Every structure is written in C-alpha cells, then in structure tokens.
Amino acid sequence: MTGWLRIVGLGPGADAMRTHEVSAALAAASDLVGYAPYLARIATLPGQTAHGSDNRVELDRARHALALASAGHRVAVVSGGDPGVFAMASAVFEAVEHGEPAWRDLDITVLPGVSAMFAAAARLGAPLGHDFCAISLSDNLKPWSLIRTRLLAVASAGFVIALYNARSKARPDQLQAAFTVLAEALPGSVPVMFARAIGGDGEKITLTTLAEADAGLADMRTLVMIGTTETRMITRSDSRPFVYAPRSVEAI
Amino acid sequence: MTGWLRIVGLGPGADAMRTHEVSAALAAASDLVGYAPYLARIATLPGQTAHGSDNRVELDRARHALALASAGHRVAVVSGGDPGVFAMASAVFEAVEHGEPAWRDLDITVLPGVSAMFAAAARLGAPLGHDFCAISLSDNLKPWSLIRTRLLAVASAGFVIALYNARSKARPDQLQAAFTVLAEALPGSVPVMFARAIGGDGEKITLTTLAEADAGLADMRTLVMIGTTETRMITRSDSRPFVYAPRSVEAI
Structure with a gap:
C-alpha cells in the first residue's frame, strides 16, 4: 500500500x-x-x-x-x-x-x-483590489521589533494590510500596539475592517477607522484589514457600504 | 424578475x-x-x-x-x-x-x-509560509516610481513577494527592471520562482535565483515569486526541491 x-x-x-x-x-x-x-x-x-x-x-x-x-x-x-x-x-x-x-x-x-483575507475582502467588496500584504501579528515566532519594521514599511508604501493572528487570549496586546505603530505612518481616517468568522457561525464585519479602532473587537477568529488613503466607501441605502481599492493609484 | x-x-x-x-x-x-x-x-x-x-x-x-x-x-x-x-x-x-x-x-x-500565488505556492511547497505581499507590475495604472518604492520597502523588510502582471507583450521590460531594483535590497542568492499556467495547459515551474533570473522566462500567464534570505529548499532524489518559508524568523 x-x-x-x-x-x-x-x-x-x-x-x-x-x-x-x-x-x-x-x-x-x-x-x-x-x-x-x-x-x-x-x-x-x-x-x-x-x-x-x-x-x-x-x-x-x-x-x-x-x-x-x-x-x-x-x-x-x-x-x-x-x-x-x-x-x-x-x-x-x-x-x-x-x-x-x-x-x-x-x-x-x-x-x-x-484564505481568510480573500473571504473577508469578498464580503466587504474589493478592499484588496490593489497591492497588499499579509502579516502575522504573533510574536511567538518572530520578534516584535521585526513586526514593527514591517508594519511601518508597508504602511508607508501604501499597501493594504491584512493582519493574521491579530489577537488571542494569550496575546491580547499586539493588535492595539500595531494600531499605534500604524498611526505613525497613516492618517487616522484610514479604514480599518474587522472580519470575524467569515462563512461560519458568528460571522461579523465591523468597519471603523484607524483613529477609532478598538482592538477589543478582535478575537482569534478575526482577520483585521487596514486600508489606505485611497480606499473608497460606497454608501448604500439599506446595507453596509461597499469598500474597494481603486485599480489606479497616483504616486504617494 | x-x-x-x-x-x-x-x-x-x-x-x-x-x-x-x-x-x-x-x-x-x-x-x-x-x-x-x-x-x-x-x-x-x-x-x-x-x-x-x-x-x-x-x-x-x-x-x-x-x-x-x-x-x-x-x-x-x-x-x-x-x-x-x-x-x-x-x-x-x-x-x-x-x-x-x-x-x-x-x-x-x-x-x-x-488566487494564482496560492496555487503556485502549493505546487512549490510553502514559499508564502510567512509574511508576504502581492504587487502588480503593470504601470498602466500606477507610476513606475511607486512600484520601485514598494519593491524596495518590502524586500528590505523581508517579505516574500508575489508579482502579478509581471510581463506581457505590451510591457516586456518591467520584470527585468524589477529584478534590478530588488538586487539593491536583496542578495543574488535569494530564490526566484516562475510559475506559469498553474493547473492549466502549459503548466511550468522554474526555480532560479535573483542573480540568475531571466525575465524572458515569464509571459502573461506567469506568476513570479521572490523568496527571502530565510527561504529553504529541500532536495529530493527524483523531483524538484520543495521550497518553503520557515515559520519562525529572526530579526533582520
């Protein structure tokens, strides 16, 4: 056999x-x-x-x-x-x-x-529609200094950011720390999206901004996405806005 | 209706x-x-x-x-x-x-x-196994200066990089230019992977290094992936090596 x-x-x-x-x-x-x-x-x-x-x-x-x-x-x-x-x-x-x-x-x-970020993006609209990255916030397997360097590098260069392993009971503090790091490079108006358990029980989407983002909204089933200054919101009469990244980008 | x-x-x-x-x-x-x-x-x-x-x-x-x-x-x-x-x-x-x-x-x-990068990664092993990003090389919708800034930002910060729209008849030169930019931030030994038409007719994988990478290997059906100094190759007796990103990363 x-x-x-x-x-x-x-x-x-x-x-x-x-x-x-x-x-x-x-x-x-x-x-x-x-x-x-x-x-x-x-x-x-x-x-x-x-x-x-x-x-x-x-x-x-x-x-x-x-x-x-x-x-x-x-x-x-x-x-x-x-x-x-x-x-x-x-x-x-x-x-x-x-x-x-x-x-x-x-x-x-x-x-x-x-992967979770594509299911989350699909529910929201097309927030990953241009250059993007994925970062694990777990510092079990890499030092926080490296996570900080990476967050600043991609935020400064205009990538949409998907955060995996954003928060767990064993690591309750990294996500809020990540928001603080990102605020060094991004305006507070940048959209932040919490996508919990997409396609499963307890699915929940929360739209907010970097200035208002509360890490307490995330648990171990939550994918967190950070938009850019280019991210667009389309309001609708009866539903959550569509969120998308325009296909064309000007110089930053 | x-x-x-x-x-x-x-x-x-x-x-x-x-x-x-x-x-x-x-x-x-x-x-x-x-x-x-x-x-x-x-x-x-x-x-x-x-x-x-x-x-x-x-x-x-x-x-x-x-x-x-x-x-x-x-x-x-x-x-x-x-x-x-x-x-x-x-x-x-x-x-x-x-x-x-x-x-x-x-x-x-x-x-x-x-998405193409995950099908390509699956064929290769697990080269996206840690922090990674996706960048479109098409300068139809954004200036080359921005592509250059983004390539340098993510290469310097140790992300695995997936390049979409790497090369077409209308844009034959961006990919080799991207390799030249990446060489400013990465050693020539870093693995470069060409994954063409994964799952379709004419599927082809080519493994090389940044120093040896020939953009001519790519066409409009090719996803190009750039590893990091951490990327591992596992040799096998009768097959292409497995390529993977270790789960833990030291400070860079």
Whole structure:
C-alpha cells in the first residue's frame, strides 16, 4: 500500500468556499490530521480516523502525519483557509527537512484553499483590489521589533494590510500596539475592517477607522484589514457600504 | 424578475481548484460576463448567454454587467484566480460608485477563489509560509516610481513577494527592471520562482535565483515569486526541491 500526504485548505468556515479537489482528497483519505476545531468541520466517513490535536503543536502534528503516510496511510492534513498561509504547510516541510530522509520522497501535495483575507475582502467588496500584504501579528515566532519594521514599511508604501493572528487570549496586546505603530505612518481616517468568522457561525464585519479602532473587537477568529488613503466607501441605502481599492493609484 | 450580480473567481486553470459556491453561481446565472479566455474555461449551459470581451475594457465590461443585472438578469462576472486580486471586483465597484445611483442597491456579491500565488505556492511547497505581499507590475495604472518604492520597502523588510502582471507583450521590460531594483535590497542568492499556467495547459515551474533570473522566462500567464534570505529548499532524489518559508524568523 502506497501512502500519501495531502496538505489541504478547508477555506473559511463555509463548506461552499471549499474547492472540489479538497473535497475529493478528504473523501479519499484514510486519516485526517489537524487542529481539532478544523477537524470538527469535516464529516468523518466510515473507516476514516480523525487525529485531532491542540493548536500549539504544529511540528508534532506534522511528524505524526508524515509517519502515518510513510506507513502507507492516505493522510489529509487540514488547515482552515489556505494551508500555505500561516498554517500547516510550512510546518510539514519543516518536519520533512529535519526528519527521516525517506520523508523527502513521499508523495506530498499541497491543495490550496481560500484564505481568510480573500473571504473577508469578498464580503466587504474589493478592499484588496490593489497591492497588499499579509502579516502575522504573533510574536511567538518572530520578534516584535521585526513586526514593527514591517508594519511601518508597508504602511508607508501604501499597501493594504491584512493582519493574521491579530489577537488571542494569550496575546491580547499586539493588535492595539500595531494600531499605534500604524498611526505613525497613516492618517487616522484610514479604514480599518474587522472580519470575524467569515462563512461560519458568528460571522461579523465591523468597519471603523484607524483613529477609532478598538482592538477589543478582535478575537482569534478575526482577520483585521487596514486600508489606505485611497480606499473608497460606497454608501448604500439599506446595507453596509461597499469598500474597494481603486485599480489606479497616483504616486504617494 | 429580480436580477443579481455575482463576481466570481474561477481559481487557477483547473476546475478542480474552483469552489463549490462558484460552481453553483455559474450554474444559476443567465449571463456570463468576462475576458473571453476565462469564459472559454466554462461550459455554457443551455439558455445561458456568454458575453466575452477583450482584456483592456474592465470598466466597460463592469457597466455592461451592472446594466444586465439592473434589467433583471442573473449575471456572473468571471475572473481567473480570485476576483478581488488585480481582477474584476474593483472594476465593478468603481463602475458602481460612478454609475447609476440604483446600481448601489443591486444584489451584488463577490465569491472568492484561489488566487494564482496560492496555487503556485502549493505546487512549490510553502514559499508564502510567512509574511508576504502581492504587487502588480503593470504601470498602466500606477507610476513606475511607486512600484520601485514598494519593491524596495518590502524586500528590505523581508517579505516574500508575489508579482502579478509581471510581463506581457505590451510591457516586456518591467520584470527585468524589477529584478534590478530588488538586487539593491536583496542578495543574488535569494530564490526566484516562475510559475506559469498553474493547473492549466502549459503548466511550468522554474526555480532560479535573483542573480540568475531571466525575465524572458515569464509571459502573461506567469506568476513570479521572490523568496527571502530565510527561504529553504529541500532536495529530493527524483523531483524538484520543495521550497518553503520557515515559520519562525529572526530579526533582520
């Protein structure tokens, strides 16, 4: 029996935002490996084994998945969103590089998914419609000084900014600190968008400005987006405004 | 009859990388509007009308789609990849803002898709596994001086860079100029990845370095990615190396 490993992205909360090839890989797998709340979003089929784990053990989880594939299992490692964006794909390759030499020649494929910032952008309109970036605010894996440097670099250069891992119970303070850093480079009128649990239970969008942004609105399921001075709002009579980035940009 | 507008992302070349909700919207539409080569990827159903157009008429196409929806049609505006990433969503909202006041209250929804950089990253391994950005190299809609400023800002701050609209027959020179700018901030050993037509006919991946990168390898179907000094390569006996960004980053 030849094993394989598929590192799949479930997309945002809704199954409707999953790709056809990810659904097929989940159906073909003998073993599902991932953070327990993501596994809970998948209906396990007869004969499948689900291996749920805690959030902070990515490398252990990756090694476990590689060992299973090596032993002939058909393994799907699941991430929310896209597996290549602050998720399991890097952890699996890190485990491959530093693990058993035979793991390098396993049948390993990454199947992309819709990452949170695109689902959030779609709900809002098209706020990422021009140059943009994604930054993880977690300082577990990089120093805060580097996060600060990056925030200032992209804000000064006019990128729309998507903040992943913006806030959690273990890291309640980075997001407000990030708003303070961004205020050094951006006017207070720049739009700030909180997009919580898009496509899932408890979906919520909040539009505000950098001057008024309250980090307390974010939790671990919230993607935070910072617009630019070019970001446009289209008011509507009965609904939230559409937010979009114009396609053309003048010199800054 | 109540019309609607869905701005949908087909994902990369393969139908397998399309989401379930996009497939459903395409099936429910009365009219399909888009750049002709994207429409050619969809099997038109009986009763559906396809309105194909040239590449450079986004605003005209957007207004046409809005007028159809306003007249009661069920309209899907299609983009390759994700509609919010250098694609039709911004053009539609620009047309809404400056068009008929009634267009603001139409039923308009954006359905996200897998953007080219994530499909490219998935084929390569996980090169976007840490902070990253996306920049369009087209200077049709912004001055080259701004592109230069942005390239230097993100390269100096250690972002992985995905270049959209890297090269076309009408703009053959920007990509090599971008490599020259990047060389001011990055060592020549930094990995450069050319990902052409991922999931489609003529798919091709080329791995090289900034010092050796030849812009001639790119055409209008090529996504170009620039790694960082942290990017890792995992050699394999019979295949292309896996490329990934480690999850942890030291100060730069």
